[in-house]
Amino acid sequence: METPKWNQAELTVGQLATRSGVAVSALHFYERQGLISSRRTAGNQRRYRRDMLRRVALIRIAQRVGIPLADIRDALDELPDGRTPGRRDWEQLSQRWRAELDQRIHRLQQLRDEFSDCIGCGCLSIDRCRLANPHDALGDRGAGPRRLIES
Structure with a gap:
C-alpha cells in the first residue's frame, strides 16, 4: 500500500x-x-x-x-x-x-489489592467466604458482589 x-x-x-x-x-x-x-x-x-x-x-x-x-x-x-x-x-x-x-x-x-478472598457474592463456596460473609449476611444488603459494589 x-x-x-x-x-x-x-x-x-x-x-x-x-x-x-x-x-x-x-x-x-x-x-x-x-x-x-x-x-x-x-x-x-x-x-x-x-x-x-x-x-x-x-x-x-x-x-x-x-x-x-x-x-x-x-x-x-x-x-x-x-x-x-x-x-x-x-x-x-x-x-x-x-x-x-x-x-x-x-x-x-x-x-x-483487596479481593483475594470473599467479595460478598453469596456463593459461600470458598472456605474463606464463611468467615468474611457468614450466613450470606451481605445478601441482606442487595444482590451481587456487595463488598465490591459498596466500597
Whole structure:
C-alpha cells in the first residue's frame, strides 16, 4: 500500500487502515456505527477526509480505556457538523469520561489489592467466604458482589 502524501486531502480505505493501524473491516464497522464517514467516488469507492485519522485515533484511545462505542458515538455526535475533534473538544471529551475512568481505576485497584478472598457474592463456596460473609449476611444488603459494589 502506497503511503499517502502529507498533503493528500482524501484517503482510500486501505490508506486509512494502514496509516491508523486499524483493520479495514473495523473501519467499515466504525462507519456503519456512525463513528466515521466517507464519501463515495463515481466508482463507488470510499474516500475519507484526512482528518478521519484523528477521529479513528480518538475512537481507538477511548476503546482502549474501556469507553463503550455507544458513548464514543454520543460524544462525537455532539460536535457540530460531524467535525473531527480538535484540542478543546478532546479536553471536553476527556473531562466527560474522567469520573467514569476514575471509578474504573478504583474498581481495578480493588480487585488487584483487596479481593483475594470473599467479595460478598453469596456463593459461600470458598472456605474463606464463611468467615468474611457468614450466613450470606451481605445478601441482606442487595444482590451481587456487595463488598465490591459498596466500597
